[in-house]
Amino acid sequence: xxxxxxxxxxxxxxxxxxxxxxxxxxxxxxxxxxxxxxxxxxxxxxxxxxxxxxxxxxxxxxxxxxxxxxxxxxxxxxxxxxxxxxxxxxxxxxxxxxxxxxxxxxxxxxxxxxxxxx
Numbered sequence: 480x481x482x483x484x485x486x487x488x489x490x491x492x493x494x495x496x497x498x499x500x501x502x503x504x505x506x507x508x509x510x511x512x513x514x515x516x517x518x519x520x521x522x523x524x525x526x527x528x529x530x531x532x533x534x535x536x537x538x539x540x541x542x543x544x545x546x547x548x549x550x551x552x553x554x555x556x557x558x559x560x561x562x563x564x565x566x567x568x569x570x571x572x573x574x575x576x577x578x579x580x581x582x583x584x585x586x587x588x589x590x591x592x593x594x595x596x597x
Contacts, residue, residue: 485597492590495523495581503529504593506539506548506576509569516566516594517577521557525582527589529555531567534574542576551575557589 493503509515521527532548534540540547557563559582569575579589 487595488592489595490590490592492588493579493581494588495527498581498583500528500530500578500580502542502576503579503589504577504591506532506534506542506574507593507595508539508573509575509595510573512569512595512597514566514596515569515575516564516596518562518564518592519555519557520562520590521559521582522589523582523587524559526559527557527582528580529557529563530578530580531555531565532576532578533569533572535571537573539574548574548576 491504517531519529531551533551534548536547542548551567555563555565581589
């Protein structure tokens with residue numbers, strides 16, 4: 480098991496409005512982190528698609544700009560009334576953010592937890 484110096488847990492939720500891809504977790508400075516772990520909880524009857532994006536640049540840049548952020552890994556489908564856990568190594572990354580494309584059931588929440596380990 481890794482011997483991490485610190486860990487920061489952040490939680491939140493996104494109230495679903497529409498079906499367009501939107502920011503769920505604003506970009507976070509991960510330049511001093513070794514690993515990020517995410518858990519997404521879909522509380523409704525429609526699947527959501529979550530994407531994790533990263534940036535090597537020193538500043539936060541523009542989150543929805545393809546020239547600033549690149550998707551890390553594949554799309555993460557969070558099936559109805561389930562949760563998904565994903566971890567990524569942040570070696571070399573300076574910024575990381577998350578988007579969601581919600582299913583068509585509006586008004587319900589998708590909740591999330593992000594663990595940053597250094």
